[in-house]
Amino acid sequence: MTQSAKALILEQVAKYHQEVAPRTEFIPGVTPVWPSGAVLDESDRVALVEAALDMRIAAGVTSRTFERKLARAAGLRKAHMTNSGSSANLLALSSLTSPVLGDRRLRRGDEVITVAAGFPTTVNPIIQNGLVPVFVDVELGTYNTTAERVAAAIGPRTRAIMIAHALGNPFPVAEIAELADQHGLFLIEDNCDALGATYQGKPTGTFGDLTTVSFYPAHHITTGEGGCVLTDNLVLARIVESMRDWGRDCWCEPGEDDTCHKRFGYQLGTLPAGYDHKYTFSHVGYNLKSGDLQAALGLSQLERLEDFGVARRRNWQRLHEQLQGVPGLLLPRATPGSEPSWFGFVLTLTADAPFSRQELVNFLHARHIGTRLLFAGNLTRHPAYLDQQFRVAGDLTNSDIIAERTLWLGVYPGLTVEMMDYVAASVREFVAGR
Numbered sequence: 532m533t534q535s536a537k538a539l540i541l542e543q544v545a546k547y548h549q550e551v552a553p554r555t556e557f558i559p560g561v562t563p564v565w566p567s568g569a570v571l572d573e574s575d576r577v578a579l580v581e582a583a584l585d586m587r588i589a590a591g592v593t594s595r596t597f598e599r600k601l602a603r604a605a606g607l608r609k610a611h612m613t614n615s616g617s618s619a620n621l622l623a624l625s626s627l628t629s630p631v632l633g634d635r636r637l638r639r640g641d642e643v644i645t646v647a648a649g650f651p652t653t654v655n656p657i658i659q660n661g662l663v664p665v666f667v668d669v670e671l672g673t674y675n676t677t678a679e680r681v682a683a684a685i686g687p688r689t690r691a692i693m694i695a696h697a698l699g700n701p702f703p704v705a706e707i708a709e710l711a712d713q714h715g716l717f718l719i720e721d722n723c724d725a726l727g728a729t730y731q732g733k734p735t736g737t738f739g740d741l742t743t744v745s746f747y748p749a750h751h752i753t754t755g756e757g758g759c760v761l762t763d764n765l766v767l768a769r770i771v772e773s774m775r776d777w778g779r780d781c782w783c784e785p786g787e788d789d790t791c792h793k794r795f796g797y798q799l800g801t802l803p804a805g806y807d808h809k810y811t812f813s814h815v816g817y818n819l820k821s822g823d824l825q826a827a828l829g830l831s832q833l834e835r836l837e838d839f840g841v842a843r844r845r846n847w848q849r850l851h852e853q854l855q856g857v858p859g860l861l862l863p864r865a866t867p868g869s870e871p872s873w874f875g876f877v878l879t880l881t882a883d884a885p886f887s888r889q890e891l892v893n894f895l896h897a898r899h900i901g902t903r904l905l906f907a908g909n910l911t912r913h914p915a916y917l918d919q920q921f922r923v924a925g926d927l928t929n930s931d932i933i934a935e936r937t938l939w940l941g942v943y944p945g946l947t948v949e950m951m952d953y954v955a956a957s958v959r960e961f962v963a964g965r
């Protein structure tokens with residue numbers, strides 16, 4: 532009875548999707564061309580409603596299934612869902628402060644190398660843990676840093692490297708992982724904008740000790756809000772799980788008890804012997820969990836990760852072909868040896884361009900073509916960071932150029948080739964008119 536009512540509802544949900552799904556007809560200058568967005572289909576809507584019908588409101592079996600499948604897709608052993616990519620970054624970096632790591636743990640005042648031209652929550656966990664960010668510059672074109680810059684930034688207090696693959700374009704992660712290895716540094720790959728990319732034939736996220744993903748709607752797959760920490764290292768995975776789940780020492784799933792058969796058999800800290808393991812805390816943790824509604828959507832989206840990547844690459848390639856040779860614009864390029872999973876199409880105005888970024892943005896916006904900046908441009912120039920303790924290794928010349936002359940256009944799978952052609956034609960028309 533319940534089952535048939537459910538089947539009926541889900542059938543109606545699929546029909547409803549057909550009714551409300553956005554029309555695909557593109558009217559140049561009228562239909563918005565967003566820089567990013569989620570691509571949600573009938574199966575996503577059905578998956579989400581089904582999870583709601585089952586009242587799977589907390590993290591449970593669907594979350595665990597999603598974590599397992601995501602780990603497999605990412606080429607790693609363990610995945611822990613979080614409520615955002617920012618939480619994933621906080622969790623990944625915080626896990627490196629765990630006492631479980633003994634002498635290798637990060638301690639207050641230790642340095643972590645990162646880039647200034649990026650998203651704030653790649654860097655914030657460094658500050659939030661009382662560590663010191665060391666900023667290095669990036670290249671124009673790839674918008675990534677180089678192994679040489681990172682090598683030059685390593686000092687006596689440096690203990691880790693935490694860098695994002697810029698807008699889907701891998702940083703030279705094999706070389707930087709090797710450097711980390713030589714110097715005994717941890718490496719965290721923020722893969723929030725690059726899920727599905729490869730470097731030297733290996734998926735990004737599989738080179739470092741830990742990696743993070745975001746499932747915010749702008750990203751390669753979405754769960755609404757959401758993120759994940761992944762690793763091959765089982766010790767780090769245990770720490771991540773503990774820190775994500777209030778800092779607890781116990782690993783029983785909700786609704787489970789005594790899976791270790793020792794629930795009342797431990798003596799930890801200075802607690803009385805037999806203190807309930809469920810309420811024993813081995814980390815100063817958080818609650819950064821996500822839930823099964825998000826996981827249900829994630830499972831459905833994961834089915835299309837590859838197709839999404841193909842569409843992103845197709846759109847990026849289309850813009851690249853059509854914007855060749857346009858004066859005043861530096862076109863983006865893939866990091867040598869990589870296959871990016873593009874998040875956006877980055878343009879930097881040359882120093883002698885006879886137009887400003889704002890003029891280009893205004894022209895495109897008047898045609899309902901959305902643009903974005905390369906996140907913070909140069910983080911050290913933002914109000915939040917002026918009084919923070921940090922070190923700059925070398926100079927941030929290119930980060931300043933990015934803050935002043937760079938923007939990006941959308942390539943997400945919801946955009947069609949027709950839209951890409953319109954965007955390219957609009958950029959060309961703007962430049963020709965200057």
Ligand SMILES: Cc1ncc(COP(=O)(O)O)c(C=O)c1O
Nearest residue numbers: 615616617650695723745746747
């Ligand atoms: C590189 C990078 N890291 C982390 C994040 C944070 O992800 P979230 O918005 O899910 O917190 C973003 C957000 O877009 C990002 O671009």
